[in-house]
Amino acid sequence: MRWLYPILANRSILKLLLVINIAGTIYGYYWYGWQLKNTPTLFLPFVPDSPTASLFFCLALVAFLWGKNWPIIEALAIVTLFKYGIWAVVMNLFVMVVQGGLEWQGYMLIFSHFAMAVEGVLYAPFYRIKWWHLIVTAIWTLHNDIIDYVFFMMPSYQMLNKYIPEIGYFTFWLSIASIGIAYYFALRPNRFKLEI
Template sequence: MSISDALHRLTSDQGLPSADRLPRWLSPVPRWLENLGLRLVPAIIIINVLGTLFGFWYYGFHPIPQTDPLITWQFASEPVIMWPFVPDSPLATLFIALAFFTWWRGKTNEYLAALAFFGCWKLGLWTPYVLTVFADAFLSVTWTPLYLFLFISHLGMVIEAFVLHRIADFPIRAVGVALIWYGFNDIVDYLIPIVGDPHHTAIPVADTTTVGNSTALHLAAAGAITLTFIATFFALSTRIYKIKARS
């Protein structure tokens, strides 16, 4: 088999879920790239699991190095009861790893797919947003290659999110669960922490730091809440267009 034949097989849609006719703004990833991702889904799952493990380490779960406390950094500063709402990006990559895994095993879980879409869209853009808004502060405490890795890898999560329409239909009940989870996350992260201080991902400036006519907390919150609203709109729009395409 020639290289061109192999590439054609990897990027063709033969044997893969058909792609509903969605507008480009709901399906911006080239079809060949969607197909390639679905063909290589075991590797995509592994990459996301590794990203999840790194993410938990980044937030402060440190089984290695053994010279570190097991719980350090942001986890150490948060009440244990609020830990589920702290590692936002690692949970998003875990959701999408599980969503792709269930599809690969023969049955899509719509709830996991919706949670994965919301999470990878939202955190995939929110992280580059705060890395840009607070670039000077981040670069003063973050190794430049790590800064670039965080920026680029999170944008990759957005690409993954826009492949999920191939394996999921985004029923209203699943979108509702995702909205409740990420909406509540926004509440405890920025508005009403319930226990302790706001639980958003730590940024290297104080929440009360003035940035322009706003504060660091308000800027971070504006990005997160806006992206949650847009995720809801995108998911429900995908649902509507899928129904129209099949009617």
């Protein structure tokens, strides 16, 4: 895999990824538009999970292009990209099981969100995260779960409404796993590190 990292550090690749992620972020906020209209102002930052995750990654890419690291953004990016990337894949597969099939948008969401999870982890050797960055990110992530499943501000999949307790339980443990992934790839001693 180490052959891949000079490619990932290439400025043209970084710019291409930035453009793709900006487009995905804009589409993501558009996708949430109807739900955001019905969301109390207090909860607005916690509803559009996936586009906010890709926004964090966009900011991390901008920092890389400027020859900088923004570690708190990097921590938020890896945890939320992995969490909401995998979450959306699982939820869309669950919809497919419940409904007996998916429309083309569902398959597009599976592909794009899996790519989110992968890119967050692939860039981990370039992150410069410290413990406090991960702690703040863990608080943000678990607090988001409370907003979603205590105040019911989670992304709306109406066909899955009767499974909300199970989905909430799964999401909590996915949050813990995502924090663990961030620790393993971006914080632990003797991890693989690279410079952009």
